[in-house]
Amino acid sequence: MDATETALDSAVRGYLDHLAVERGLAVNTLASYRRDLRRYVDFLRGRGRDSPDKVEEEDVTAFLRSLREGHDGRAALGASSAARTVVAVRGLHRFLHREGMSDGDPAGAVRPPTPPRRLPKAIPLAQVERLLAAASIGEGPRVLRDRALLEVLYGCGARISEAVGLDIDDLDKESGTVLLRGKGGKDRVVPLGSYAWEAVDAYLVRARPALTGRDTLPSRGRRSTGDGAGRATPALFLNARGGRLSRQSAWAVLRTAAGRAGLSTTVTPHTLRHSFATHLLEGGADVRVVQELLGHASVTTTQVYTLVTVDQLREVYVAAHPRARSSTAP
Template sequence: MTVHDTAETWLTHLAVERGLSANTLSSYRRDVLRYVDWLDSAGITDIDVVSVADIEAYVLDLRRGVDGRTALGASSAARALIVVRGLHRFALGEGLVVIDVAAEVAPPATGRHLPDTLSIEEVSLLIDACPADDAATAADLRDRALIEVLYGTGARISEAVGLSVDDVSEAPEVLRLTGKGSKQRLVPYGSMASDAVARYLVRGRPLLAKGKSHALFLNMRGGALSRQSAWAALKRAVERSGLDKEVSPHTLRHSFATHLLEGGANIRVVQELLGHSSVTTTQIYTHVTAENLRQVWHSAHPRA
């Protein structure tokens, strides 16, 4: 069976049997077709003749960025290899090959990346860049509430735009977030974020609502705010604030976790708040705080 036909059959299996989301399927299709194209350019069209050396050469080319392609970092190349492994594991299960050659290929080593964060003062500048006075527009109030929620809860952008009005709990200063795998968690979000949400619900959202959506954050047409529009709202706030750095929704999530740990929060608590299934994922933030301590020590200790 050709590699291309195997890839199409696998993608259909993922959609029908596994029920993967459209976004995940799109990512898988992009990565697997890039692999198929690479094999084709190497003169390899049948899945059962692909070797360990072929896959290792493919990963190496991803890292080098051949044929005018942008070179991928170690983590991106490792994610691409996961797709290749999935394809070959499927081929083995379907009896199309007698050995899973991809299982023997080690992913490229990834260095530990310390996530970008904002200082507490920078977060305040960002939030205050969104007006909340009597002259504030409905969009201003929405954007301020959105940024307060992102920083106040550490929510992923998809979790924030996925909030409904019903998720604003009757309990004071608590939101119900729906994370990966449709897992729900209750997260406190503080008086300032709570006030911003309440202000938006009273003065902003009614001006945006057209009776079409129960989403908490609405766009100008009354529908649910998209992830792209949420990014644009954050970008506007960054420009208004005068911050000279790249800020993404994930930057606010990173800042949320870092500031909690720096303030003495237990890592297990931070894990629960972030919705991480494993504390290992959360441990990256302990490296951030350790790096801050190291920098302070070097600048202050007489024998540094």
């Protein structure tokens, strides 16, 4: 342990190692935990707590209060952000107690604030089609790549990280499926529709070789470890230098297409994922099937999409049913 590292610092480091190695949390999730716990340790240090055994329930409660009200020049957090931070703190103390590194769990009775329920923002099918058509404007290999990327995002509900992480070997044209590598190392195989396959085929045949500067696809079974120009890479979606397309570049593709399509609403990669789920449920898909397609660990996460669909059904019912509302109602 570093000479300047306190017992609390060491405890946090051990917990983060546990999350990375044994729980397999994604890099971005780990970064969030590290940032939240750093804020917690700084707060405790200001209260003279430098060891897990010195932390009391009042310390955790005061920390939650500081998150909501602001502290030491830091802006107050909304309910969702504060709840995420408290979850990290509760996980830390639960881990320390379970591992025998503290006598009790001072955060066990502290409940995170309940964030307001935010419904997923989906766009109508007509706007999705405008978006996809806008991605096809122009000529050249990047146009074909952009259309294929957006078709895949909407065609199988992939997260942006899953889409740019695809390798050619992850495509199985015979079965019509793709292998998506989800959060925490959880892989899933999902079907891909004919429109997306047509766009991917056009990209592979007419555009990807030009982006690699090669006439042939890379040998199967190898995964890229870099984005440098001229390196043979099995990555499906490539940038202009022949390396794997980054998440930031994929976002730019979507923003450009949304601008060309004249969509007034803000469109993100998750908008296409939300639209994928909502349109499936509107078409009669079972919520548990949608859960598997999205890679949700719990069906509860997926059921929020049913609220969107129910609202839409209610609107249609009120507008169409002759006795849905009184003719004398204001």
